[in-house]
Amino acid sequence: MTKRAFNFNAGPAALPLEVLQKAQEEFVDFEGAGMSIMEMSHRSSIFEKVNNESQALLTELFQIPNNYKVLFLQGGASTQFAMIPMNLLTPGKVGAYVMTGSWADKALKEAKLIGETAIAGSSEADKFNRIPSLSDIQIPDNAAYLHFTSNETIEGTQYKEFPNAGDVTLISDMSSDILSRPVDISKFGLIYAGAQKNLGPSGVTIVIAREDLVSESPKTIPTMLRYDTHVKNNSLYNTPPSFAIYLVGQMLQWVRSKGGVAAVEQYNRDKTNLIYDLIDGSGGFYRGFADPSSRSTMNITFRIHSEELEKLFVKESEAQGFVGLKGHRSVGGLRASTYNAVPLESCKALAEFMADFQKRNG
CATH class of the missing domain: 3.90.1150.10 (Aspartate Aminotransferase, domain 1)
Incomplete structure (x- = not known):
């Protein structure tokens, strides 16, 4: 192999050489099936095992409680910007957002298309070069949830401590720092992340959600944008990004191997x-x-x-x-x-x- 690049891309980002080499070895013939995982049915027992094992590995490594669901979805974090208010921002409630930079702004703009929103805190006056003080975050009384971006990829800022939302559902976009540090999942109602920075390749989005939040979605939402569609079908309602899910599983095994x-x-x-x-x-x-x-x-x-x-x-x-x-x-x-x-x-x-x-x- 020629010399590997010093890869500092923001996403899609570096993958471990060991993971790439393992995928290369298994690419043509996966587990003796006589075909690549990219060729086989997502209804096959082989792929269902990959899907389930990847969920189980993430649950183990991230210490996800039993009353949470792990979903593998498509559309990137950008689709989650809309799915969250569509599913969780009910009439009479407000979606509260902490403004910390480019990605928080994108999430807020999508929510504004769907329901009422409020800015609970912001560092815009400082050109988003810092995370707002937790004491400065003010959550509206009628908040459906408090949303924040744990790490702003473009500005290079990151929460060292997470907001305390009290009885309000806490939601975080962790696309650029998921699995980079331990997190108390029980403090959150929902965490989501595009895989292409820390968890694998582009094409699959991880959603970790408390069951009571996602077990029944409003009936007015299109089928593919309903969380309960994917919960009830174990992320296999339609053809999933199977190779990306396989690589997420390989990446999770790599994290476990590192301790x-x-x-x-x-x-x-x-x-x-x-x-x-x-x-x-x-x-x-x-x-x-x-x-x-x-x-x-x-x-x-x-x-x-x-x-x-x-x-x-x-x-x-x-x-x-x-x-x-x-x-x-x-x-x-x-x-x-x-x-x-x-x-x-x-x-x-x-x-x-x-x-x-x-x-x-x-």
């Missing part, structure tokens, strides 16, 4: 500290965008004082095998996404490149 979620959390901290320490010690050559109190362990956003130097940084980094270091087009700057599968060696290489770039251009 579980707590071990992965420490590994992530070790990786990102290499880069944050270099930024902080650069004497201002590199400037982190996110307030230190809200820094993400998944997406490191930073700037250089000159846009010309930023362009040179991207150009030179690409020539040395680094991928995905250009910031999102909506905010510019630079970004390194250090999801679960990004190796420590890649982060060491990036820190060394950044130090050398500063030495030559500082």
Whole structure:
């Protein structure tokens, strides 16, 4: 194999080499079936086993309580932006949203199309460079739920502590940091995440929901947008993204092999500290965008004082095998996404490149 790229893409993102190689081995003939898992019926006993084992692995690793359902859906987190208010925002109630950046804004815009909404907290005045203080979050009395984005991929901010919603249902978009740290699932009514950052490839979305919330959806919703459709059919109402679900299962096995979620959390901290320490010690050559109190362990956003130097940084980094270091087009700057599968060696290489770039251009 040729040398692997230093992959810092924001999503679809890096997958472990071991997982890719295992998928390669099983791609043509899965478990002696004489065909690929991409070719077989989703009603077959072989695929049902893959589906069930992937759910069970996620339940084990994330310590999901028995009164929750794991769903594998299509449409990405963006479809969940609409499905949540369609299923849970009942007349007379308000969907409360915490505004922390680009993805929280997208979720709020979809909810506004469906029902009444309110902003329970916001860091917009600080250009979304921090997570709002939990004490500043005000939940309306008639809130159906409180929604927040646990990690803002574009701005590079992350909740260190989650809001306490009291008796109000707590919902989180965890697309970019799910399974990167332990979470008390019992505090949430529903968690959702596109798989393509920490859990596998694009094409499948994970929903973890308390049964009482999703067992009966309003009858006015189209069938495919009803949570109860997928609960009653074990995520197999229609043809699922079977290969993506298989790869999620492989990714979950990889997390278990690394010691579980707590071990992965420490590994992530070790990786990102290499880069944050270099930024902080650069004497201002590199400037982190996110307030230190809200820094993400998944997406490191930073700037250089000159846009010309930023362009040179991207150009030179690409020539040395680094991928995905250009910031999102909506905010510019630079970004390194250090999801679960990004190796420590890649982060060491990036820190060394950044130090050398500063030495030559500082």
